[in-house]
Amino acid sequence: TGSFLRTSDFNDNGWRLNATSLTDPFMISPPVSINANNNRYVAVNLRITGFPNNCAQPQLYFNKNTSWGFAEGRSVKAAKITTQDVFQTVFFDMKSNSNWSGTVGRLRLDPLQCSGSPNNSWIRVRSIQVTNKGPITADFSVSPAPYEAGQEVTFTSQVSGSPDELIWDWGDGTSNSSGATATHVYTTPGTYTVTFTARHSLDAEGVGKII
Numbered sequence: 001t002g003s004f005l006r007t008s009d010f011n012d013n014g015w016r017l018n019a020t021s022l023t024d025p026f027m028i029s030p031p032v033s034i035n036a037n038n039n040r041y042v043a044v045n046l047r048i049t050g051f052p053n054n055c056a057q058p059q060l061y062f063n064k065n066t067s068w069g070f071a072e073g074r075s076v077k078a079a080k081i082t083t084q085d086v087f088q089t090v091f092f093d094m095k096s097n098s099n100w101s102g103t104v105g106r107l108r109l110d111p112l113q114c115s116g117s118p119n120n121s122w123i124r125v126r127s128i129q130v131t132n133k134g135p136i137t138a139d140f141s142v143s144p145a146p147y148e149a150g151q152e153v154t155f156t157s158q159v160s161g162s163p164d165e166l167i168w169d170w171g172d173g174t175s176n177s178s179g180a181t182a183t184h185v186y187t188t189p190g191t192y193t194v195t196f197t198a199r200h201s202l203d204a205e206g207v208g209k210i211i
Helices: none
Strands: 016-018 026-028 041-049 059-063 075-077 080-084 087-093 106-110 122-131 137-143 152-160 165-169 181-185 193-199 204-210
Touching: 075 087, 106 122, 137 193, 137 204, 152 165, 152 193
Parallel strands: none
Antiparallel strands: 016 026, 026 106, 041 087, 041 122, 059 075, 059 106, 080 087, 137 152, 152 181, 165 193, 193 204
């Protein structure tokens, strides 16, 4: 688990880059030992510059052994791509492929595949992590609705992706709250925008509702 990105020395001690085809570069990992049953996602943090806009989404291949040969039947396309500064985090939901089980011995990352010609192009991969922290989705419900001033209102979240933080901004200038479920009392009649944010180190998502 964690980041295991290394610079290749071409002796199988790091990720090896194959860029002989500039429209379909790929990177192959050194031998790894990943417990697929205990790790659902692979998250890749990267930056891509100068390639055409019609490129296919990133794809990740895996082998049960340390073979350099990879097949489409053991591959997963990106499940979600989020942007953080100039880098993107690409989530692969590995368990969407039924072959993701047991011990995985090697990975291959295809950051993109393009039909056009790249121009002064480059790819920087900052980290690759095997994790159970997935792409976050966030929503919440309100009860009672409608409500009256002075009445306690209960807010219940619906989240996925195993976030570490759950933050409620009540939109009335009072202190934020945390937790999967929270209550709040609005003392002054009116409409307020409640913002709920779920996050972990790899992703974050917020949703706002007017109540």
